[in-house]
Amino acid sequence: MARTTKNQKAAFEPRLIQPTRASVKPRGGAVEIAGWGGYPVVRGVERRSENLAAITRDAVLTRGLGRAYGDASLPPAGDYAVAASPLADRLLGFDQARGVIRVEAGFPLMRLNRLSLPRGWFTPVTPGTHYVTVGGMVASDVHGKNHHVAGCFGEHVRSMKMRVADGAIIDCSDGQHELFRATLGGMGLTGHILEVEFQMERIPSPWIWEESERIDRFDQVLEKLEEAGREWPFTVCWSDFLVTGENAGRAILMKGRWAQPNEAPAGQPKWRSAPTLPFRFPNWALQTWMLRVGNFLNWSKHGPKARRGIAHPETFFYPLDVVREWNRVYGRRGFTQHQAILPAPHTHPRHERFLRLLHDNRAKVFLSVVKDCGDEGKGMLSFPKRGVSYALDIPVDHDTQRVVDRLNDFIVAEGGRIYLAKDAFTRPEHFRAMEPRLDAWNAVRRQWDPEGRLKSALSVRVLGDPS
Amino acid sequence: MNVAFLGASKGMGRALARRMAERGDRIFLLGRDSEDLRRSAADLANLGATGEVGVGHCDLMDRATFGPALRAARAALGDVDTVVVTAGEYRVQEDLERDADARDRLLILNLVNTIHFCEEARVLLLQRGGGSLCVFSSVAGDRGRKPVILYGASKAGLSYYLEGIDHKFHSQGLRVTTVKPGFVKTGMTAGLEPPPFAGEPEGVARDVLRAIDRGRPVVYTPGMWRWIMLVIRYLPRAVMRKIGF
Numbered sequence: 071m072a073r074t075t076k077n078q079k080a081a082f083e084p085r086l087i088q089p090t091r092a093s094v095k096p097r098g099g100a101v102e103i104a105g106w107g108g109y110p111v112v113r114g115v116e117r118r119s120e121n122l123a124a125i126t127r128d129a130v131l132t133r134g135l136g137r138a139y140g141d142a143s144l145p146p147a148g149d150y151a152v153a154a155s156p157l158a159d160r161l162l163g164f165d166q167a168r169g170v171i172r173v174e175a176g177f178p179l180m181r182l183n184r185l186s187l188p189r190g191w192f193t194p195v196t197p198g199t200h201y202v203t204v205g206g207m208v209a210s211d212v213h214g215k216n217h218h219v220a221g222c223f224g225e226h227v228r229s230m231k232m233r234v235a236d237g238a239i240i241d242c243s244d245g246q247h248e249l250f251r252a253t254l255g256g257m258g259l260t261g262h263i264l265e266v267e268f269q270m271e272r273i274p275s276p277w278i279w280e281e282s283e284r285i286d287r288f289d290q291v292l293e294k295l296e297e298a299g300r301e302w303p304f305t306v307c308w309s310d311f312l313v314t315g316e317n318a319g320r321a322i323l324m325k326g327r328w329a330q331p332n333e334a335p336a337g338q339p340k341w342r343s344a345p346t347l348p349f350r351f352p353n354w355a356l357q358t359w360m361l362r363v364g365n366f367l368n369w370s371k372h373g374p375k376a377r378r379g380i381a382h383p384e385t386f387f388y389p390l391d392v393v394r395e396w397n398r399v400y401g402r403r404g405f406t407q408h409q410a411i412l413p414a415p416h417t418h419p420r421h422e423r424f425l426r427l428l429h430d431n432r433a434k435v436f437l438s439v440v441k442d443c444g445d446e447g448k449g450m451l452s453f454p455k456r457g458v459s460y461a462l463d464i465p466v467d468h469d470t471q472r473v474v475d476r477l478n479d480f481i482v483a484e485g486g487r488i489y490l491a492k493d494a495f496t497r498p499e500h501f502r503a504m505e506p507r508l509d510a511w512n513a514v515r516r517q518w519d520p521e522g523r524l525k526s527a528l529s530v531r532v533l534g535d536p537s
Numbered sequence: 538m539n540v541a542f543l544g545a546s547k548g549m550g551r552a553l554a555r556r557m558a559e560r561g562d563r564i565f566l567l568g569r570d571s572e573d574l575r576r577s578a579a580d581l582a583n584l585g586a587t588g589e590v591g592v593g594h595c596d597l598m599d600r601a602t603f604g605p606a607l608r609a610a611r612a613a614l615g616d617v618d619t620v621v622v623t624a625g626e627y628r629v630q631e632d633l634e635r636d637a638d639a640r641d642r643l644l645i646l647n648l649v650n651t652i653h654f655c656e657e658a659r660v661l662l663l664q665r666g667g668g669s670l671c672v673f674s675s676v677a678g679d680r681g682r683k684p685v686i687l688y689g690a691s692k693a694g695l696s697y698y699l700e701g702i703d704h705k706f707h708s709q710g711l712r713v714t715t716v717k718p719g720f721v722k723t724g725m726t727a728g729l730e731p732p733p734f735a736g737e738p739e740g741v742a743r744d745v746l747r748a749i750d751r752g753r754p755v756v757y758t759p760g761m762w763r764w765i766m767l768v769i770r771y772l773p774r775a776v777m778r779k780i781g782f
Contacts, residue, residue: 099728117727118724118727118728119724119727120546120547120548120551120724121573121724157723157724160576160577160579160580161579161580161583161584162576162579162580162583163579163583164583174576185584
């Protein structure tokens, strides 16, 4: 009888299948549901089953692991039913010669990675966490550190099986229905995604060769990012927007590529199971000064010299996943992320003005990620386009709405746009001004759902759906 | 292992079958919904199950299907050394008190027909000189309790049956493993509020496979439930009448 190896043991991760919930208090079947940011919280009925086709029949929306920060995965207020996909997680096909994979929508990215890395394949695009489902990756049309070369996840999707609003189950591929492109980045509002087939990327080894360097001045960040992008498939910057003065916006630039077999370690990467933050912190626990100190230590620890070497793929792609439920540090108030893109060309004054805007509005930006994006892709409502994306984590307080409004005024004026998967505060008039593509997308959506059966808390808030 | 598996497409069964597939066991799936079985078979084959993962029709409500299903598994695998049964039904006590048909169905599925199936499996395994029979019962069968009176009764009967055949046939090479899961977060328990020490299907799968490999007769999972049930079993009746557990 074969013995289980250590690696296989760790490949199973308990607690993976629980979508984020504010609390579980059944009352007439309705529970409180929240996204990753813990704000807002909505009451709704969450249906969970292996049979996703059955539970999507009368659901207004399907949600995956609930990693969208704001209200994208929440039903509108009013105890609506939402289908939860994580139990629908079967691997229906894996052609190891061609790298084509077909999965049920609830299949989690972490399992995909741990399955495919030892076999020489990797997801063509990964977001910054592996606690997402493939269905969610399509609905948000996620992007990653390689957006400047690989585009969004949707570029690599070959076909989908969907339950559309009238109840029919259809196969949907590019060129066949406009619905396909409307569903990439369509936030689950064009139909329930049941299955996804996509093309994986061939990798020379399961290890990453990483180089990182400090950038002392904000005005060099964009230049260095662009320069790095010409040679490296994976690039990203962690920037410090809490420091003021001439160091404002200083950053650590991370660059990576798949290691060649001759430079990679001999073995396979070990899969570690991450500890869970055991309780929710009180609201006051996380103070700005602590983040300042943390950022400073992180900055100092790196040292002025460039660092290079082999990195574990999970450490490289998912640095924040080392602690589960880290969102609890923000307490019950929750937090939001304002991720916006400032379109090319990269003129420094525009970015300097953005930085100044953050300071003038005393935005408590606890964590910020800067990434240059490539061209707009297939998705009719997908977030990225050529320009620089800023992802800013902000704890929710009485002032958050005002800060987001000011930032959005600026984004609209500069011709940028925001990422719905992170959003909880953007006003409909701002979103409309950012999205000239909205009418075309709406037309496809209405063609497939004339009665408006599919909706979410986000679509009611931002797109003006009736609740 | 060459496994005939009844109930691999959902919940704890799915997790256990995956664990077997990942280490390269050979698996044959039994169940009612052939399309669903084929999808699970593809899943297990893609995860590393050795050879083709076949499927055969077996309806726990129809005991005429049991013998042919197990023989189909033997024909496909060549030899069956392990039979796993995770199929069963859970209904809340209030539904069962109201509805005699639901009561009938639950008792037939969880007790009567599961025993019929195990009898067929026992005969099949003893013909080849023994093997493992792993059946999912429940901690609910350890003591009569208010929230799970009928479900618990069906599982208590099943546990006693499994204990009995272990006593009688152990010397002939039959290794019976009675699995007693506590509260586990699956589709079956979705909508119920998870108590402390609620388990995940993946953890159950790890515990159960280890128990099968070692021929352990009873496994509580998560392990904490062994101690919880020990206390519950010895609580005085006067206390059980008062508490809602």
